[in-house]
Amino acid sequence: MRYSQFFIPSLKEDPKEAVLQSHKLMLRAGYVRQFSGGIYAYLPLGYKSLKKLENIIREEMNNAGAIELSMPFVQPLELWKQSGRDKDYGKELLRFKDRQDRDFCLAPTYEEAITDLVGKNVHSYKELPLTLYQIHLKFRDEMRPRYGLMRAKEFIMKDAYSFDIDSEGLDESYRKMKKAYTNLFKRLGFDFIFIKADSGEIGGSYSEELMVISEYGEDKIAICNNCGYSASLESAVSAGNFPEPLKSCRQPKMTKLATPDKKTIEEVSGYLKIDAESFAKTIIYESEIGFIAAMVRGDREINEHKLKKIAEVKELNLAKEKDIENITCAPCGFAGPFGLQNIKLIIIDEEIQAQEYWITGANEKDFHMANVKPGRDFIADITADIRTVKDGDICLRCAGRLNVKNTIELGHIFKLEEKYSSVMDAGFLDEKGINKHFVMGCYGIGVGRTFQALIEIFSDENGINLPVSVSPFAVSVVSLNPNDENIKNIADKIYSDLLKSGIDVLYDDRKLSAGVKLKDNDLIGIPMKIIIGNKTIKENKFELSIRKTGEKEFYDNLEDLYARIKEFSLIDGFIK
């Protein structure tokens, strides 16, 4: 491909709408363009690279015995009424009508479609097990799309669905697919981990998320450095700090401490010169059953997911400042667990119950209270684990330490069991002639997200730096003086030689200054450059510049140069 005839609108400056390095680079390198929040076009260069990634995914899926198909992106809403998910999905499901006034939606996922399809076309246990997959669009009307392809409304996903005769079969299909994921993400060079997850809207009995560890990730997980325990921060548990009760017979009474204008734990702890661990914070929430007070140690955060489950509520929000003033009879920042008005539940963390004395708010402006004793000065309705795991916490299973890390969720695999096949009545006859529902699994990979995550990893200050197996081109021929007849002839020849030998080559024949061309070729992520200019031509040498290392190699003849390019092209190279 000649650069001058291709379409690569590169940008010299960072676009202001992008914040992640990968997002900036995809825009600058002319890989993608945004049309609306969360809606992107893949430009030729990005599309070419994306297709290479898709083909690697395809290979691993096919190796695992999955079969590719493509289902409709526009779906009759009726399908979603059958499963009942038209209601569950809410506003994420984009609905519209056709000219006959029939209801349709853009597919946010494909469980209904595949269950319908297989239900209508598979009738016997002899045709099972079966795993089908596709790589194409999904649309979710996200409340907040962001970070480029990382969270888009319209996005590309690989989704696979397995159909088995029983749970044992599902276990086997699930195991195979998990193995395929492991192979794939290892091959792509990611540092990843599976964690057990909530099944969310998709549902089912068991699910695991494939998390890639990245400082730019939006999700936090906790990993034990000893036993390998891992969980999302929402569900992670750690061993609490439960000190031995003091032996002393003295029972100090609650004592007021003046803390003028000191509201946050940090401020009070700094003012009184006492560790945050000695404080208990009291947070007021509002829920559909009324106000709830929750307490954790001063240096900790409340885990609202745990709190919701314990309190058995669906809605949980921090109470408004006005309500807090009414409940605690003090301005926000001085709440304590005693004498609270209009509180339905007091829920305290196990650590609060376990320690004898705490410093809390005094429910009075500019005062805190010392020697507050659980059970004496206030009574909790429920004591439970409602704390968020902190980096360095002790693992509940072993003596190891928990590390909290940022991650990006690139895959999610589910055991659906009969969730969809039963509501949609999709099944088969078993060997005894009895009607059974399919036992299903589903397996997703965010392809666009994975693509961007690759660029996040494989890039540097000069631009995108992808390995050959996913780079848009393997090599570029950069003609520094396209007006020089001699140089032009040599560059033309090398270009056509490489084309003939099947190398994916970009020929930068533009009549621009040398610097622009070299910078562009670095930016857009071409792993190798053959640089043709007077300097090397005079010495009868051919120069190959390796993008990853910045090293320059010189060859006396074209055969050696071509051999080197072929050799380099064969390396998968997903090693940083």
Next chain:
RNA sequence: CGGGAUGUGGCGCAGUUGGUAGCGCACCUGCUUUGGGAGCAGGGGGUCGCACGUUCAAAUCGUGUCAUCCCGACCA
């Protein structure tokens, strides 16, 4: 959906107390250049997101609205 920020040629930005818009890059023409974002000369392009209002006069002030981005609640 709540909180915050920003909308000015293609891109990135400046524009003071209101007086009718400018810079860099990109683009077009010509010449000279070509080893890391070239030089000279000439040139084109903006009803300042949109609407309404205040004013003799609005990019600038007010109200509303839309879009984009960031933080939070959800997700691949």
